[in-house]
Amino acid sequence: MDIPILSLLILIPTIGAFFILLTKAKSEKYNSHKYISVFISVINFILSIYLWYKFDNSNPDFQFVENRDWIYGFINYKIGVDGISILFIILTAFITPLCILSVNSTIKNRLKDFLIAILIMESLMIGVFCSLDLVIFYLFFEGGLIPMFLIIGIWGGERRVYSAFKFFLYTLLGSVLMLIAIIYIYWITGTTDVEKLYQIGIEAKYQKILWLAFFSSFAVKTPMWPVHTWLPDAHVEAPTAGSVLLAAILLKMAGYGFIRFSIGLFPIGSEYFVSLIYGLSLVAIIYTSLVALMQEDMKKLIAYSSVAHMGFVTLGIFTLTQQGLEGSIFQMISHGIISAALFLCVGVIYERMHTREIKKYGGIILVMPKYSIIFMIFTLGALGLPGTTGFVGEFLILMGAFIDNFLIAVIASFGVILGAAYMLWLYKRVVFGEIINKDLKNLIDLNKSELFILTLLAIPSLFFGFYPEPLINTVETSVSYLINNYNASLEIYLANNK
């Protein structure tokens, strides 16, 4: 009998959360709970690596599939992974323990509840990436709202209530249309099983409207311009660990959704709306980069840069070329690591100075050399310097775009320059220069745990930057299978319409 690895991956954090809920910490410092949850999430990470090890790269089908009766006869609990989703699961399992480790004095009250929320969040996020049934997917996708709402609302900054509400209502509003679409798919095809839907396909006349319904949900979550406004608010107000989860994993759900559902299920719809996506992505790349240039708050700047990066991702996905799609997946993984690290970097100095305003900083290289080096690595990663993962992703995306449409690619390339501009300018203003603010003189450099976390994030970012093979190998077969299916169904459609 096989071990249901995926179910275990989903269940372990939840069980851990219940364990923490039912136990009491001995001391006032609650550290035991923190270590328990780190332990649980590390187990999950090891399990996910084992999953990767067992995963067969050359097989384009879903693997580790579990299929159980769930709702009386019509919906099955079906989960499984292919080359695309497995990377996101590993990313989730990798980021979560670091996220928990990074929790320290900033979370002053109710640490226990915070850890529970993060662990439950991990379960739901892994669930999103491995569900192979639309209803199950929706369940995990929406379920994530509850813990995130609480994380922003309880442990957030001053305007936390506003941000939490905005986050919740925006996402919910986007998703309800997807729910209608899911139910409608059930009635026109008789199933919500993704694998079966790939085989039987959805009739062409429904595809456009269904694509739009899914788009409404994913566009909010990605977030695409013009529905991106919840993201800067949510990021700024969320505690560091919350921002990390949000940027590193939550945003990837939508990109993953585009690949798995929009392209996989509605090829004709996707083809029809490619120009819409291109337009919105370009606006996101150029406009939000310009907005990022003008930000005075570090977290806000990184949040806008996330929007721009996700613009690259959507652009790459809808080039519908092998390079573009692989690049998007790569970019998502890379952004997951780098943006997480950048938020942690901001968190480090915020904890010491209690301000995120860029003006208040300057010259911290003199007092925090280690920090400045680490921060430099991630800044360069974010702007896509060769040798970091950021470069590989952006390069592949642009390559895909050039194959598809020259003009689009040229405009998008400007985004890379703008990205370099705002990141380097941020770095310059914070790290270099004279120390004007006297409080900065007393800053202490990174302590051991901070250094440990940031190094752990830097290693994959540099390693996969120099040697992207393992990641590309994993996704390659699945992506080419996806694109072949896509082209095949388009051809059939065009042949029928002649």
Place this chain on the structure above:
Amino acid sequence: MMSEIYYVIPEIFLSLSLMFLLLIGVFKKNGSTIVHNLSLLILIIEIPLILNVPSSSEYLIFNESYKIDYLSNFIKILIVISTLFVLLTSSEYLKSIKIFNIEYPILILSSILGMMVMVSSNDLIVFYIGLELQSLALYVLASFNRDNILSSESGLKYFVLSALSSGLLLYGCSLIYGFSSSTNFLQISYNYNESTQGIIFGMVFILVGLAFKISAVPFHMWAPDVYQGSPTSVTLFFAILPKIAALTAFIRFLYTPFVNLIDQWQTIIIFLSIASMLFGAVAAIGQKNLKRLIAYSSISHMGYALAGLSTGTNQGIQSSVSYISIYLIMNLAFFSSIFMLKKDQRYYESIDDLSGLSKNHPILSLSLLIVLFSLAGIPPLAGFFAKFYVFMAVIEQSMFFLAIIGLLSTVIAAFYYLRIIKIIYFDKDIGKYDTDHNIGLKISLIFTTILILIYFVYPSSLIYFVSKINLV
């Protein structure tokens, strides 16, 4: 004749024990505790009695005026179980506001007797008797805390408005009798054709009367005042039981006598549904009192249940019944939490009284959190599945307009549920409440909350029972 009595043993047992309780109450001094406990016992005995009644097919008894089928038995079980929980949770409340009288359980039992007759009726007269029996008891219950001016007001308000609606309903019944020359549901459906205007008039009057009972917009005006004024335990009763019964009456009417008029009533039900969903969601935003808020929220929830009914399919009926089942669990959980907001023998029912509750009462806040997210319909909690089933049925009939309005009002409604959560979790705390609660209250809170939380593990359980309802 004797064999027919076999089918109504639950009702007969209930009415006999009711009279017995009344005798105890009259002859035994300070008998309220014993009457209360006995009524719990009666309700527990009632469950096997109902289960014992055959439900595998339709049984028409007493000259075809009374109908026993799966739906009636299922609803009766729901009614009995939820009444059990209502009594369990309310005893502590009644004791502290000093209205722990013998009349309370007796009135509740007689009201549910009326409901049981209502859901089984297959005849206009039997139906009306059932309806009036339950309503009369409810009038008294609304003003049960007679020294409280709000309670008396709500009783009077409910009485006047409900009498009006009963009058309309009765008028509709007589129109129908006049134009179809029968009071039997099945006979009525044979005795008219679609051009009979009188039948349509009669149907509209009946639907208005029923819409009043489930407080669907635009017949909802009484609900907020009555909910707020009545003692909280009675509000709980109001929020679930009459709605279950009246919704079943809706099903009975729409799918037996008026089944051929589906084109006519479908529009009416869709209108009621959309109006209730939207109005309930929007009007609740400004509320400050928890009971008033739950009144508006229940208006909106009834809109969803009606949306299921409006489809005219079996799937739709089933989805409505499962909606109301999950709705009653959520309401039980919510009210159990409200009953815990007690300090120095005083109950707090304003939303602001919940401020910062999570600091001192983590478990209570957690269950409120679960209940509120479930009421808002966020997956993976039970409330999501309730809405999911309804929209499954609605979209099957390609009624996208209804589905989109319904889901948009979910988003609006999410706002005020989130506001309560915000007050509980994000705001400053304002002090502790008592924690020494009655064991019945604690059990019902924990039981219902866990049910809501883990419903998603095995959602087939409810579907299995509900899918046996086949009326079309």
